[in-house]
Amino acid sequence: MTRTLAVLCGDWPVRAHGVAAGVPVAVFEANRVVSVTPGGRAAGVQVGLRRREAQARCPEVEVLERDLTREARLFEPVLSALNRFSPLVEVSRPGLAALASRGPARYFGGELALADAIGAAVDEALGAQGGCAVGLADGFFAARWAAEAAGSAGSSCEATADGGWGGPYRPVVVERGASPEFLSGLALDCLESPGLVEVLWQLGLRTLGEFAELPLGDVVARFGAEGQRCHLLASGREQRPLDAVKPPVDLQVRMDFDPPLERIDQAAFAAKALADRLHHELERRGLACSRVAIEAETEHGESFSRLWRHEGLLSASALADRVRWQLGGWLGSLDGNRPTGGLSHLALVPDEVGVAHGRQLGFWGGQNREVERAVQAGARVATLLGPEAVAVPERRGGRHADEQFERVPLGAVDLVARAEAAADVVGAAIASKRVGGPGPTRGAAGRGRAPGPKGSSRQRDPADAGSEPWPGVLPVPPAVVHSPPVPARVLDEDGSELEVNGRGLLSASPAQVSLGTGGPWQAVVAWAGPWPVEERWWDPTQRRRRARFQVVLADGVAHLVHLEGGCWWWSATFG
Amino acid sequence: MFERGFVIVAGVGSTSGGGRRLRRDGVSATVSLDALGERVRPVTMAEDQTLPLLDPFVSLLARGGLPRGCTAAVQGSAAVSLAAGLAAGPVAAGSWAAILGLDEFGLAAAERAGLPLDRVVLVSPPPPRQWAAVAAALIDGFDLVLCGPPRSAERSAPGHFHAGAARVAPGDARRLVARVRERRGVLVQVHWPSGCWPEATDLVFASQRSVWEGIGEGWGHCRARRVEVVASGRRGAGRSRREWMWLPGDDGRIALADAPVDVAGFGGPRRVAEAHGAAARVRSA
Numbered sequence: 001m002t003r004t005l006a007v008l009c010g011d012w013p014v015r016a017h018g019v020a021a022g023v024p025v026a027v028f029e030a031n032r033v034v035s036v037t038p039g040g041r042a043a044g045v046q047v048g049l050r051r052r053e054a055q056a057r058c059p060e061v062e063v064l065e066r067d068l069t070r071e072a073r074l075f076e077p078v079l080s081a082l083n084r085f086s087p088l089v090e091v092s093r094p095g096l097a098a099l100a101s102r103g104p105a106r107y108f109g110g111e112l113a114l115a116d117a118i119g120a121a122v123d124e125a126l127g128a129q130g131g132c133a134v135g136l137a138d139g140f141f142a143a144r145w146a147a148e149a150a151g152s153a154g155s156s157c158e159a160t161a162d163g164g165w166g167g168p169y170r171p172v173v174v175e176r177g178a179s180p181e182f183l184s185g186l187a188l189d190c191l192e193s194p195g196l197v198e199v200l201w202q203l204g205l206r207t208l209g210e211f212a213e214l215p216l217g218d219v220v221a222r223f224g225a226e227g228q229r230c231h232l233l234a235s236g237r238e239q240r241p242l243d244a245v246k247p248p249v250d251l252q253v254r255m256d257f258d259p260p261l262e263r264i265d266q267a268a269f270a271a272k273a274l275a276d277r278l279h280h281e282l283e284r285r286g287l288a289c290s291r292v293a294i295e296a297e298t299e300h301g302e303s304f305s306r307l308w309r310h311e312g313l314l315s316a317s318a319l320a321d322r323v324r325w326q327l328g329g330w331l332g333s334l335d336g337n338r339p340t341g342g343l344s345h346l347a348l349v350p351d352e353v354g355v356a357h358g359r360q361l362g363f364w365g366g367q368n369r370e371v372e373r374a375v376q377a378g379a380r381v382a383t384l385l386g387p388e389a390v391a392v393p394e395r396r397g398g399r400h401a402d403e404q405f406e407r408v409p410l411g412a413v414d415l416v417a418r419a420e421a422a423a424d425v426v427g428a429a430i431a432s433k434r435v436g437g438p439g440p441t442r443g444a445a446g447r448g449r450a451p452g453p454k455g456s457s458r459q460r461d462p463a464d465a466g467s468e469p470w471p472g473v474l475p476v477p478p479a480v481v482h483s484p485p486v487p488a489r490v491l492d493e494d495g496s497e498l499e500v501n502g503r504g505l506l507s508a509s510p511a512q513v514s515l516g517t518g519g520p521w522q523a524v525v526a527w528a529g530p531w532p533v534e535e536r537w538w539d540p541t542q543r544r545r546r547a548r549f550q551v552v553l554a555d556g557v558a559h560l561v562h563l564e565g566g567c568w569w570w571s572a573t574f575g
Numbered sequence: 576m577f578e579r580g581f582v583i584v585a586g587v588g589s590t591s592g593g594g595r596r597l598r599r600d601g602v603s604a605t606v607s608l609d610a611l612g613e614r615v616r617p618v619t620m621a622e623d624q625t626l627p628l629l630d631p632f633v634s635l636l637a638r639g640g641l642p643r644g645c646t647a648a649v650q651g652s653a654a655v656s657l658a659a660g661l662a663a664g665p666v667a668a669g670s671w672a673a674i675l676g677l678d679e680f681g682l683a684a685a686e687r688a689g690l691p692l693d694r695v696v697l698v699s700p701p702p703p704r705q706w707a708a709v710a711a712a713l714i715d716g717f718d719l720v721l722c723g724p725p726r727s728a729e730r731s732a733p734g735h736f737h738a739g740a741a742r743v744a745p746g747d748a749r750r751l752v753a754r755v756r757e758r759r760g761v762l763v764q765v766h767w768p769s770g771c772w773p774e775a776t777d778l779v780f781a782s783q784r785s786v787w788e789g790i791g792e793g794w795g796h797c798r799a800r801r802v803e804v805v806a807s808g809r810r811g812a813g814r815s816r817r818e819w820m821w822l823p824g825d826d827g828r829i830a831l832a833d834a835p836v837d838v839a840g841f842g843g844p845r846r847v848a849e850a851h852g853a854a855a856r857v858r859s860a
Binding site: 370371373374375376377378380381384385388389390391392393395401404405407410418419474475476477478479480481482483509526527528550552555556557558572573574575 | 652653654655656659669670671673678679680681682683684685687692693694695696697698699701705708709712713715716717718766784785786787790791792793794795796797798799800823827
């Protein structure tokens with residue numbers, strides 16, 4: 001079991017934005033809080049809240065979007081500092097890194113001394129944003145949660161007193177062999193496997209210790225590979241495959257660029273192709289890798305290498321992201337390591353390779369081939385048209401048809417994980433129904449449930465996706481959305497421009513509509529409105545006031561038009 | 576394995592009797608292989624080659640599903656809703672769909688009609704000279720490609736589907752059709768102006784008359800719509816079929832509908848609308 005030291009910079013997503021700890025600031029991703037300052041936490045903002053809920057609890061909270069590249073770039077000084085202690089530093093994600101501590105601990109005179117020295121070095125590297133927690137234990141999982149414990153113990157007593165990020169925290173060192181005991185008191189959520197944790201919770205388990213007491217054989221029989229992985233973690237055993245082998249040299253994949261690449265996104269694209277090759281090669285040999293080194297070299301011979309680890313399998317797009325982060329951090333580094341030329345060489349070296357036991361597909365998933373086909377075609381189109389041109393829709397919520405969905409570039413999402421998550425939502429819902437009660441009553445409960453319409457379990461119910469109807473939203477969404485809206489003209493029967501007064505009353509009935517600049521005039525057959533809406537009236541720069549109408553024209557087609565700032569706009573068609 | 580196959584063949588020989596006679600003194604190798612081939616041939620070939628559709632669309636097609644490897648065109652005023660409805664069945668059953676060059680596609684309406692957006696990828700309109708390459712790449716990866724016509728950015732007018740539409744070169748079109756056939760996908764052309772696609776598509780879904788319910792002169796809102804849909808085509812369709820559909824219905828879903836009472840004009844709701852409008856005018860006077 002490797003003695004491992006983990007360095008955790010808590011709340012890294014918000015810290016990377018360079019804000020002060022005492023100010024309430026929260027970083028959001030997909031409308032959920034992912035990180036919050038201690039000041040915000042004191043005001044009641046928690047990770048996982050929606051934006052509205054967060055703003056309801058703390059109206060002055062500042063809202064920031066997540067910026068992964070920036071997080072990775074600003075984490076680079078920490079990694080440089082750690083490199084002074086050990087050449088083999090592995091990064092799990094920006095904000096969390098680990099190194100094997102046996103050698104350095106002997107050199108620096110003991111584990112506690114090493115932890116103190118590393119804590120001081122990282123705090124110095126971070127400057128004003130300093131305050132990192134250090135944990136030392138057997139294996140990465142225990143070390144990581146020891147660091148977590150160190151951070152939370154510090155923050156409870158002294159963190160926000162001076163408005164800084166707290167610290168220096170007292171490092172937590174778990175004695176050799178004491179990891180299972182340390183882990184047994186932690187909550188199940190530490191496993192970070194939501195579907196499994198939910199089921200375990202319903203089975204009455206609350207801590208890792210209780211889970212670890214279950215016989216491994218039964219856990220594997222019921223929960224498969226995922227259950228086995230989590231059980232090993234919970235019982236404080238190394239989760240890395242025990243039969244890890246040193247990879248033969250030819251497993252690494254490399255690519256030379258001539259002319260050298262000038263932009264990071266080009267490199268990320270190349271990395272995706274490289275990662276595909278690497279996966280193919282590993283798959284062919286029945287291997288899987290949990291740690292990979294990314295080596296980059298410029299045309300002037302400067303080289304930069306970093307180890308990345310991942311609990312599961314690193315997918316191709318996840319690897320491409322890490323290449324992007326690493327190169328971004330390299331370009332942003334302030335000391336003498338900055339590259340001076342374009343990127344001429346990129347290599348992915350699998351570092352820790354084990355026999356692939358295969359990821360067990362859920363009962364409800366298993367459409368990975370289709371996903372991979374789609375991802376490949378999407379990546380191909382992205383090379384033709386640019387990364388922004390291929391996108392997937394993500395619900396954002398909004399009152400108007402053009403605000404309800406956002407196009408997220410394909411490169412920024414992991415479609416495989418997304419499809420699995422969608423399947424997991426369905427799977428977890430079914431699983432939670434299945435494990436409803438003890439044996440004898442289960443069947444009865446199952447029979448008592450009225451079978452839903454066929455196929456309804458397949459598709460996600462829109463109501464489940466966390467989208468309560470917005471106040472003021474039109475009940476029937478239009479099939480064609482013009483974004484931005486197109487100019488239009490609306491006349492009444494006398495041929496004069498239709499107006500809506502300040503109280504939302506119409507000057508006359510609409511009789512004729514011209515859609516688009518210089519579009520033909522069409523008679524109005526039926527109409528409804530105005531539905532006035534005034535948004536963000538408290539914000540002088542973003543306030544909008546509009547009156548919406550539906551008009552059905554002589555050809556039987558219904559349109560949505562609105563009056564805003566004295567002009568008529570054509571915003572949607574019910575095509 | 577061969578031995579097992581042989582046993583099955585013997586079974587076939589003894590029970591089928593009719594067309595193919597097996598020799599009594601021994602089973603000849605060729606006959607047994609033929610029979611084996613017969614026996615192991617997939618029995619659901621026609622089924623395999625269609626994509627499942629939502630129930631209301633089933634009656635429009637002779638084979639009850641969207642034949643794989645075909646091109647389809649969706650036309651008329653309700654083309655986009657119709658395209659979303661066509662895609663909903665296959666995507667709900669696990670296929671992936673790409674939407675190419677249709678920035679106006681109303682995602683909320685499509686989701687309400689039953690299209691799961693988890694398996695939908697959106698592609699912005701490419702410049703016309705790259706259109707064929709992009710479409711070909713998408714056909715490789717997606718069972719269903721919904722596409723608008725190639726449009727040149729400088730001549731297109733927002734809100735008008737047909738403005739600035741460019742023609743697909745005959746060679747490109749032929750290659751795309753061949754590709755669709757080879758990859759067993761379906762290419763759906765949404766609201767293309769005539770003349771942009773030099774080939775004839777295999778299937779045509781045209782939305783013709785439509786009647787909105789729930790809206791009058793100054794009251795209500797667009798609640799549900801009946802659309803007359805005509806499906807015609809060359810492969811798998813045969814004669815043209817005509818159905819009235821709720822597109823969308825009261826609950827947002829697509830369903831078959833009865834023809835409106837007065838389909839000549841827009842009499843149904845219009846008449847009601849006029850009555851209400853008159854009443855409203857009287858009140859305001």
